[in-house]
Structure formats: C-alpha cells, structure tokens
Amino acid sequence: MGKKKIKSPGFGTNKRKVVLDTNIFISSVLFRGKLEIIARNWKNGAFEFLLSKEVLNEYIRVLHYPKFALSGKEIKGIIEEELLPYITPVITHSNEQIVKNDPSDDKFFILAIDGKADVIVNGDSHILSIKKYKGTVVMNAAEFLEN
Secondary structure, eight states, X not given: OOOOOOOOTTXXXXXXXXXXXXXXXXXXXXXXXXXXXXHHHXXXXXXXXXXXXXXXXXHHHHHTOGGGOOOHHHHHHIIIIIIXXXXXXXXXXXXXXXXXXXXXXXXXXXXXXXXXXXXXXXXXXXXXXXXXXTTEEEEOHHHHHHO
C-alpha cells in the first residue's frame, strides 16, 4: 500500500510557484476540511511551495498562539515534517511597500516577487483586493483549488 496521491483540479505538468499566506498554511495543516487538500497537494508536488525566512518565522509565531494549544514539540514536527521537506526556499532582497492597510503582509509579496511566484493564496480582503501584483495573481483558497 502507500500514500494515495491527491491532486486538485487544474494542476498540469507545469507546476505553479505558490506563496501561501499564514492563515492558509495554518488551516491546511491543523484543520480537517477543504483546505487540507492544499497540504496534500504541496506534499504531492502538485505545486511549488515558495518560502522565505520571513514567512517561515511568521508561520512559527502564529503556531505558538495559545488558541492552537500546540507544544513546542508539535510545532517542531509540523515545521520539520509537514513543511520543510516540501518547500522551495527563496532568499528575499526586494524592499517594497505594497499593502498599505497592513505593511506586515508585504513579506508575502516580497517572497512572490523574488521567487517569481505565479500565485499568492490568501484569505484577507485587503490583500485579495490587490488581485495582481507584478505578474503574481492573488486569489483565495477556493479559487486556487478550482484553477
């Protein structure tokens, strides 16, 4: 037997380079439901998961929130087993101000620029309102899974 590979519709042979916002990453690894397929797809290689040091630090910071009740060992396991083996690391150099309402979200666009991402998957309305930036499309999880 072995693990069954699951791919969502729309993934062809050309892998899209994708940046996942923190809430999308957290939901896909911690909760059962529709977004779980995103985690399955990055593990199956259905898309190229881009990650920078700044975004990784954000993921780790949010995983430590008390509402998730995760131990340090559980967080380490998520990062080392669910994430790092499947990512494409990107060293970021750009220094742009893109998200006026929340400059802390610029790190996702900077990763997209420097990693030449095709898509940023996000759930925040102020980011989704940008729609496209320097060739990178911004979409919500449902749109991403449909395309």
